[in-house]
Amino acid sequence: MKLHDTLPFVSSEFYYFIAIAVCLFLVAKIGFKKWISYRWLLALVIFSFIVLLCPKPIQFGFLIVYLYLALLLLRKFYKHQNIILPMLVLATPMIFMKTLGVFPEDTKSTFIISAKNIIQIIGLSYIIFKVIGLYIDERRSATKIAFVDFFNFTAFVPSLLIGPLDRFQRFNSDVKNGYENITAELFLQGWSNFIKGLLFKFIIAEALHRLILSHLTDDGTITYHLLYMYTYLFYLFFDFAGYSLLAIGFGNFIGINVPINFDKPFLAVNPKEFWKRWHKTLGDWLNDYFFKPIFKYFTTKQIFTSIQRQSIALFLTFSLMGFWNGFKLHYILSGMLFGLYSVTHNYYIYKCKVAGKDVVFGKLNPILVKIISIILMFNSVAFAIYLFSGKIL
Amino acid sequence: MSISKQIIKNTLIYFLLIFGYMYLYLVDIDQILFPQENMEVKSKIDFVYQQF
Numbered sequence: 001m002k003l004h005d006t007l008p009f010v011s012s013e014f015y016y017f018i019a020i021a022v023c024l025f026l027v028a029k030i031g032f033k034k035w036i037s038y039r040w041l042l043a044l045v046i047f048s049f050i051v052l053l054c055p056k057p058i059q060f061g062f063l064i065v066y067l068y069l070a071l072l073l074l075r076k077f078y079k080h081q082n083i084i085l086p087m088l089v090l091a092t093p094m095i096f097m098k099t100l101g102v103f104p105e106d107t108k109s110t111f112i113i114s115a116k117n118i119i120q121i122i123g124l125s126y127i128i129f130k131v132i133g134l135y136i137d138e139r140r141s142a143t144k145i146a147f148v149d150f151f152n153f154t155a156f157v158p159s160l161l162i163g164p165l166d167r168f169q170r171f172n173s174d175v176k177n178g179y180e181n182i183t184a185e186l187f188l189q190g191w192s193n194f195i196k197g198l199l200f201k202f203i204i205a206e207a208l209h210r211l212i213l214s215h216l217t218d219d220g221t222i223t224y225h226l227l228y229m230y231t232y233l234f235y236l237f238f239d240f241a242g243y244s245l246l247a248i249g250f251g252n253f254i255g256i257n258v259p260i261n262f263d264k265p266f267l268a269v270n271p272k273e274f275w276k277r278w279h280k281t282l283g284d285w286l287n288d289y290f291f292k293p294i295f296k297y298f299t300t301k302q303i304f305t306s307i308q309r310q311s312i313a314l315f316l317t318f319s320l321m322g323f324w325n326g327f328k329l330h331y332i333l334s335g336m337l338f339g340l341y342s343v344t345h346n347y348y349i350y351k352c353k354v355a356g357k358d359v360v361f362g363k364l365n366p367i368l369v370k371i372i373s374i375i376l377m378f379n380s381v382a383f384a385i386y387l388f389s390g391k392i393l
Numbered sequence: 394m395s396i397s398k399q400i401i402k403n404t405l406i407y408f409l410l411i412f413g414y415m416y417l418y419l420v421d422i423d424q425i426l427f428p429q430e431n432m433e434v435k436s437k438i439d440f441v442y443q444q445f
Contacts (some may be wrong), residue, residue, distance in 0.1 A: 192403075199406055203413030342427045 006053035007122055013053060021045045021157075022253045038178030042152050042254070049157045057190050057334045060155075063093060067131045068150050074290070075139060083293060086139075087132055093119060094324075102327050123160040125324065130154055134168040137290055149175065158250040162243050164261040165281040174256045181255030190252025193245045198203040201242025208221045208235040236385060237265065240279070265381075269373035271342040274381060282321070291317040305327040307350045314346060315339040320372055325388070334388035343378055351373045 006013045020262035028041050036044075050057045067090065088095075097119045103112045131154060138145065145168075153171050174181055213230045218224055242259035251258035260322045275283030291313050298309040315336070322335015351359045361369045384390065394402070416422040 195406060195410065199410045199413070201419065203410060206417055207413065210417065210425065216424075216426060 003052060004055050004057060007055070008157060008379025009197075009243060009319075009354065016252055017049060017053060021275055025179075025182055025254045027180050033179050038255070039148055039152060039175050043148050044252075046152060046157055050058050050155065053344075058123055059118055063121055063124065063127065064151060064154060066093070067127065067154065068147055071131060071145070071150070074135060080340050082304075083139075084135060086135055090132050090135060091128055094125050097121075097124055098323070098327050107346050116261065123155075126160065126165060127154050127164055130168070133165070133285060133289055137168060155257070156251075158247040159258055159305065163279070163281055164244055164247060164259050164279070165261060165285050170259070171256070177255070177257070183255075186252050186255065186257070190249045191341075192249075193252060196247030197242045197247075197249055199242075200238045201247060205235055205238035205242055208238065208366065225386075225392070228391060232389050232391070233385045236389075237262070237278075241354055259302040266378050267374060268377050268381075269370055270345050270377060271338065271380075272345065274377060278381075286321060290320060311343045311346055314342045318342060329392070330387055330390040333393065334384050337384045337387060341384070342390045 005011075006017075008014055024045065025041065028036060028038075040333055050060055064304070070089055074089065078086055095134075096115075100112060100116050103116075107113065134145075134150075145282055149172055152175060153166070153168050154278065156166070159166060168368070189343035200316070208231055213228070213235060216224060216228055216231070241262040248258040248260065259281055261280050263277045263280065265274060268274035268277050275287075290372075294313040295309055295314055298313065304312065316339075318335050318336070318339030319332070321338070323333040323336065348360065358369070361372070
């Protein structure tokens with residue numbers, strides 16, 4: 001068994017860790033709950049993962065401490081309405097890490113290599129997103145946030161690597177319920193999610209990769225590009241949704257209702273609905289902590305018309321998502337393209353409202369409209385994800 | 394969801410899981426389908442969308 005070399009859900013060691021963690025929670029619920037509270041047991045389990053399995057445990061510890069201290073100081077001393085500065089302070093490690101990502105992997109600069117080695121910490125982006133959400137939600141609250149609760153929330157192992165992005169109040173209410181939340185019903189629900197996650201990630205995504213994607217030869221034909229585009233879309237979906245289901249399942253085993261992240265995304269009829277179905281927790285996060293503040297800012301300053309404000313805020317939000325994926329052209333353009341889809345749909349809704357009728361489909365049968373919309377949305381997403389894959393740029 | 398639908402769904406999931414495991418990990422189906430390609434294509438490590 002290798003120490004400090006295990007990412008969540010990737011190696012067999014992690015699955016042993018899950019089994020031990022679940023047994024600990026069950027044993028504590030049955031006989032030791034007076035000896036150790038739920039929140040401390042959760043902290044102990046997370047701490048064990050970091051110390052024994054997580055790569056770069058010291059850097060990870062420093063990151064958590066930095067973010068906690070920054071949060072405390074911002075809550076105490078920063079009283080302005082403007083949230084840009086606190087967001088930048090909290091996001092500094094992520095911005096630094098993304099900037100380093102611009103340099104090629106085979107760079108000879110020892111500074112870049114050392115800096116990458118220090119700052120590339122697993123789950124860094126998701127941890128920072130969670131802390132920014134926590135700061136914005138709690139900045140006016142006088143409630144003290146204990147380090148152990150902050151630690152449990154930010155370093156929660158199941159969702160450490162790629163979400164789902166939880167909210168502090170929701171997460172903490174589960175922690176407060178403690179052992180009461182560990183029920184047979186939730187355990188069975190967790191089992192169902194976990195099995196589905198294994199199927200998605202280790203069978204379907206794996207098969208798509210090994211049997212199709214790896215054997216496609218780029219002969220420059222349109223057939224190759226189309227085949228790659230659709231296969232990559234399904235591969236990404238099953239891989240990502242698989243991880244989310246595994247995370248939800250593990251959370252359910254130990255009494256945490258991790259929010260769902262995917263809900264039949266290929267049935268979405270428009271971009272707005274798509275982001276309620278695909279990586280839902282990120283869509284909600286971007287909406288609450290980026291789109292709404294920008295829109296509010298424009299409204300307060302009375303600049304642009306309402307539709308223009310919405311469109312600019314939408315475009316900026318999705319562009320940010322592109323930058324967050326990495327400071328590389330294909331990520332940024334993919335984010336912008338998703339922004340363009342949303343802006344186009346927003347204008348379409350606006351025009352329909354003004355005209356008092358559907359300006360594109362007219363009086364076409366609603367079922368037919370729905371089918372056409374699903375096909376349009378599916379293909380638009382496939383193209384944007386193809387751009388995201390970096391295959392054409 | 395009705396019980397019969399639930400049973401069908403679970404049967405399908407476990408069937409795919411067991412057969413998928415057998416063919417992908419025990420039989421190594423890709424080695425049989427593509428014997429001429431002597432390459433390592435397994436993607437067991439890392440999730441595609443993994444972020445640091």
